[in-house]
Amino acid sequence: xxxxxxSHSVRSDxxxxxxxxxxxxxxxxxxxxDGFVLTEHRQFDFESDYAALAxxxxxxxxxxxxxxxxxxxxxxxxxxxxxxxxxxxxxIRLPLVQVLEEAERHGAVAVPCHPGRTRVGMCAHVVERxxxxxxxxxxxxxxxxxxxxxxxxxxLAERFGYHGTGGSDAHIVxxxxxxxxxxxxAVRSEAELAEALRAGExxxxxxxxxx
Amino acid sequence: MEIEELKQCFLNLxxxxxxxxxxxxxxxxxxxxxxxxxxxxxxxxxxxxxAPPTFCARFHGRRMLPSDFPEIGIPLDAGKCxxxxxxxxxxxxxxxxxxxxxxxxxTGRTGRMIFLVSRMELYDESRTLVSxxxxxxxxxxxxxx
Numbered sequence: 001x002x003x004x005x006x007s008h009s010v011r012s013d014x015x016x017x018x019x020x021x022x023x024x025x026x027x028x029x030x031x032x033x034d035g036f037v038l039t040e041h042r043q044f045d046f047e048s049d050y051a052a053l054a055x056x057x058x059x060x061x062x063x064x065x066x067x068x069x070x071x072x073x074x075x076x077x078x079x080x081x082x083x084x085x086x087x088x089x090x091x092i093r094l095p096l097v098q099v100l101e102e103a104e105r106h107g108a109v110a111v112p113c114h115p116g117r118t119r120v121g122m123c124a125h126v127v128e129r130x131x132x133x134x135x136x137x138x139x140x141x142x143x144x145x146x147x148x149x150x151x152x153x154x155x156l157a158e159r160f161g162y163h164g165t166g167g168s169d170a171h172i173v174x175x176x177x178x179x180x181x182x183x184x185x186a187v188r189s190e191a192e193l194a195e196a197l198r199a200g201e202x203x204x205x206x207x208x209x210x211x
Numbered sequence: 212m213e214i215e216e217l218k219q220c221f222l223n224l225x226x227x228x229x230x231x232x233x234x235x236x237x238x239x240x241x242x243x244x245x246x247x248x249x250x251x252x253x254x255x256x257x258x259x260x261x262a263p264p265t266f267c268a269r270f271h272g273r274r275m276l277p278s279d280f281p282e283i284g285i286p287l288d289a290g291k292c293x294x295x296x297x298x299x300x301x302x303x304x305x306x307x308x309x310x311x312x313x314x315x316x317x318t319g320r321t322g323r324m325i326f327l328v329s330r331m332e333l334y335d336e337s338r339t340l341v342s343x344x345x346x347x348x349x350x351x352x353x354x355x356x
Contacts, residue, residue: 013315013326013347041317068318092318118320 001187002205003060004036004180006075006113006139006167011048012041017173019050023057031177032207035060037077037167037193042067042090044079062190065089071096071112071125071132075139075167078108078194096122100134109197111165113139116152123152131160137197140164141206143178144171150206165197166204179206214325217314221280227272227309231333235301238262241269261298267333267342268293272309275329275346280311284350289326294343297335305341307331312345323352 007022008015019038026033035054038045043065050061064077067089074096076083083106087098096112103110115122115138122138140153141164157164166179182203187193196202235255242252242263251259268291275286299305312330316323327348335341 013317042315073318090315092316092323119322120318120320 001060001183001185002033002180003062003183003187003193004033004168004170004177005077005165006039006066006142007036007170007176008040009038011038011043011045012171014041015171017170017176019061020053021173022170022176023053023059025173025176026059027057033177033180035062036176037062037064039064039066039075039167042092044084044089046081060188062187062193064190066113067094067099068092068120069094069096069099072115072117072119072121073113074099075111075113076103076108077111077197078103078190080106080108082106083108096132097134100132104134107191107194109137109194111137111139111197113167114142114145114149114153114169115139115156116145116149117142121149121153123156126156135160135162136200137163137165139167141166141179141204143168143175143208163200163202164204165202166206178208179204181205214314214316221277221311222314223310223312224277225308225310226277227274229272229307231270231305231307233262233299233301233303233305237269238266238301241266255301259298261300264295265293266299267295267344270305270307270331270333270344272307272331275348276327277311283325284352286327286348286350289347289349291347292345295341296343297339297341299341303341304336305333307333321351325350325352
């Protein structure tokens with residue numbers, strides 16, 4: 001199963017895509033993904049129910065979050081109401097250590113994203129302040145990466161033995177599915193996604209030049 | 212000044228009020244500029260003739276922020292969002308009341324940014340809300356010396 005693990009809808013302040021339009025684009029362009037995860041900025045969207053859309057288009061649509069830490073932006077998969085109360089998702093000054101620990105405590109998984117990106121990626125912070133214990137996975141393919149940013153992300157993962165995910169970081173419809181993550185088995189819920197990530201059996205894939 | 216402090220001092224307080232008249236020519240020009248083809252937007256003789264949904268984005272108050280808002284940087288346009296509530300008809304006289312609806316911060320490639328959402332609520336003569344227009348401003352944090 002292939003899921004785009006990083007996308008934003010109009011629920012994010014800078015998202016310009018309706019979820020339905022992502023579905024239509026995936027199907028119209030016959031993109032090789034089975035679904036996508038909505039990782040809205042600095043929040044978790046408990047309200048929206050995309051089950052009907054998912055059924056209509058035969059796609060898996062899951063929800064997660066992208067929060068902002070002292071080591072850059074971090075995707076949090078498997079968010080629960082209890083985790084949402086554990087720290088302020090809206091803050092832009094979260095300690096990465098806290099996000100990792102709280103995610104672990106609540107059965108979620110925290111994944112630093114676009115590590116090669118200036119200021120909001122983990123690489124530069126690691127150079128400046130050293131690695132952070134508890135990181136096991138980083139995003140190594142990001143659809144919004146420029147230049148050598150993905151190369152830096154992969155080098156970081158290789159150096160510290162991190163697993164790597166892929167996600168488009170789509171904010172507009174035509175960017176969905178540029179990068180994704182391949183899992184060996186079906187992932188049908190946020191909890192199953194967190195479990196699959198913890199298992200570590202996945203592979204980042206990229207079609208950036210093709211989509 | 213911290214974000215929470217800005218919120219406490221300025222959110223949800225009306226700081227501007229301005230009157231507007233909806234002119235038929237302006238509606239037709241706006242529809243043409245948007246590439247509208249539906250007769251209710253392009254044909255003044257249509258029984259349901261009305262302004263396109265985003266028409267009210269053209270209305271501006273006398274100021275975008277409260278007069279005593281601190282000078283924390285130069286605000287740049289970061290986009291608009293229009294939430295139409297009722298059809299806007301030719302000849303309508305509207306009152307636009309503005310307040311600061313949200314203040315938040317985020318980080319990006321260029322560093323920390325502060326976003327200000329200035330909201331104008333437009334009411335008709337019967338005090339019915341016809342449209343809500345959010346104008347988003349972004350202030351980039353000055354790089355450290």
